[in-house]
Amino acid sequence: MSAELAVVYAALILQDDNIEITSDKLQTLVKAAGIEVEPIWFSLYAKALAGQDLKALLLNVGAPGAGGAAASVGGAAGGAAVSEEKAEEKTEEKEESDDDMGFGLFD
Numbered sequence: 001m002s003a004e005l006a007v008v009y010a011a012l013i014l015q016d017d018n019i020e021i022t023s024d025k026l027q028t029l030v031k032a033a034g035i036e037v038e039p040i041w042f043s044l045y046a047k048a049l050a051g052q053d054l055k056a057l058l059l060n061v062g063a064p065g066a067g068g069a070a071a072s073v074g075g076a077a078g079g080a081a082v083s084e085e086k087a088e089e090k091t092e093e094k095e096e097s098d099d100d101m102g103f104g105l106f107d
Helices: 002-014 023-032 037-051 054-059 066-074 076-101
Strands: none
Touching: 002 023, 002 037, 002 054, 023 037
């Protein structure tokens, strides 16, 4: 078992028991499991997980972010026509840039 995985499992055990995740508690659990881990990992994980809800993080792993949905809802009414114009301009620019080279891919 890797050192990082051992520390993550220890953090999950602490979170499941509603115990605050600290480097000392992580180190105690990993040592009890008989796994050798460099001391730096305990402090890194304790700082990274401080104030985080691991249950919420695990449940939202595959969920899309809310930022993209809010932006698309706000700009959907007026931005539809503008996005169509931009799409047309991009396709025209691509066609022109291919002609400027003087040769095609399959010539």
